[in-house]
Amino acid sequence: xxxxxxxxxxxxxxxxxxxxLLCAQDMNHEYMYWYRQDPxxxxxxxxxxxxxxxTAKGEVPDGYNVSRLKKQNFLLGLESxxxxxxxxxxxxxxxxTAGGPHEQYFGPGTRLTVT
Amino acid sequence: xxxxxQIPAAxxxxxxxxxxLNCSFTDSAIYNLQWFRQxxxxxxxxxxxxxxxxxxxxxxxxxASLDKSSGRSTLYIAASQPGDSATYLCALPPRGYSNTGKLxxxxxxxxxxxx
Numbered sequence: 001x002x003x004x005x006x007x008x009x010x011x012x013x014x015x016x017x018x019x020x021l022l023c024a025q026d027m028n029h030e031y032m033y034w035y036r037q038d039p040x041x042x043x044x045x046x047x048x049x050x051x052x053x054x055t056a057k058g059e060v061p062d063g064y065n066v067s068r069l070k071k072q073n074f075l076l077g078l079e080s081x082x083x084x085x086x087x088x089x090x091x092x093x094x095x096x097t098a099g100g101p102h103e104q105y106f107g108p109g110t111r112l113t114v115t
Numbered sequence: 116x117x118x119x120x121q122i123p124a125a126x127x128x129x130x131x132x133x134x135x136l137n138c139s140f141t142d143s144a145i146y147n148l149q150w151f152r153q154x155x156x157x158x159x160x161x162x163x164x165x166x167x168x169x170x171x172x173x174x175x176x177x178x179a180s181l182d183k184s185s186g187r188s189t190l191y192i193a194a195s196q197p198g199d200s201a202t203y204l205c206a207l208p209p210r211g212y213s214n215t216g217k218l219x220x221x222x223x224x225x226x227x228x229x230x
Contacts, residue, residue, distance in 0.1 A: 004158075031216040043159075043204070043220040050215060058217065090158055094216050103149055104216065106158040 002026050004107035006091050012113045013081045021076040021110050023091030030096045032074040033058075033104065034066060036087040043090070049074055081114045088112070117142040117209045121221035128195055129229050136190040136224045138205035143183045148207040149218070150179050150190050159204065162190070195228045202226070 007022045023032065033048040035058075045058030047066040055066045063085060065077045074093075078085060088111050092104040118141045128134050138148070147166045151159040163172045163179040165188065171180040178191040192199055202225045206218040 033216060040222075042222045043206075043218075045217055048216060056215070092159075103161045103164040104159075104218065105161060106151075108158045109156075 004091055004093055004105055006089075006107040006110050008110060009108070010111050012115065013078075014115055015082060017081050018077070018079050019081065019112075020078075021089055021091075021112075023074045023076070023093075023107060024072055025074075025091075025093040025105075026072065027093060027095065027105065028071070029093035029105075030071075031094045031104075032068065033092045033094075034064070034074065034076045035090045035092065036060065037090060037109075038087050046076065046089075081112075083114045086112060086114045117145075117207070117219050119205060119207065119219050119221040121203075121205060121224050123224060124222065125225045125227070127227040127229065130195060130197060132195050132228075133191070133193050134195055134226070136192070136203050136226070138188040138190070138221055140186045140188075140207060142210055143186050144210050145183060145207050148179075148181055148188050148205060150177075150188075151204045151206065153202045153204060153223070155201075162203075192226075195226075197228045197230050200226055200228050 004025045034046040035043045037043045044060050049055045049068040052071040067075045088109050090109050091107040094104045120139045149164045150162045153159045165172045165181045176193040181188045202223040204223040206220040
């Protein structure tokens, strides 16, 4: 069981470039999430998905798009990168219970720098 | 709007000491509360999840308690070890979002256990 994996681990982009971050989980979890973590701001939710084919906005969705075409994968896209998107990005997933989603399991993170 | 606060931001203790980390929240109508650990440069690891109907949860040397009426959760670490050095975060879903997995995170308490 690899758990939650993220690709790539590090990336440097120039302003205006685009890229896609890939998150994969092998735990058959229904729910998946993308967060960004910034000094002094803590962890903030960008987008999330409650199941294959569904996505929803979190706290800070502007400048990002996501897709969940397969249950095990959740992609985060930056169409035109900006320096304000320099951050560490974390993906997480959780399984569902009768009462809703349960505890979240996190990936190791992607450190993105936009120059 | 739910706000989550963790005080102190940093804590340094000698090895072997028992310690308590605090998490306060403003809206007592919570669904559950989760404690995480984050090592430098790493992702988050789930430690304990307490449902709103529970008063406490235990895992090894860790004990988390929940008092909804006072808007407070504590994480008790017994017989601390240098390997416990990390940042500890608490998180909980905002009101009305318990079935989405959305979480609001505290800023975390960075713990250093000195040998």
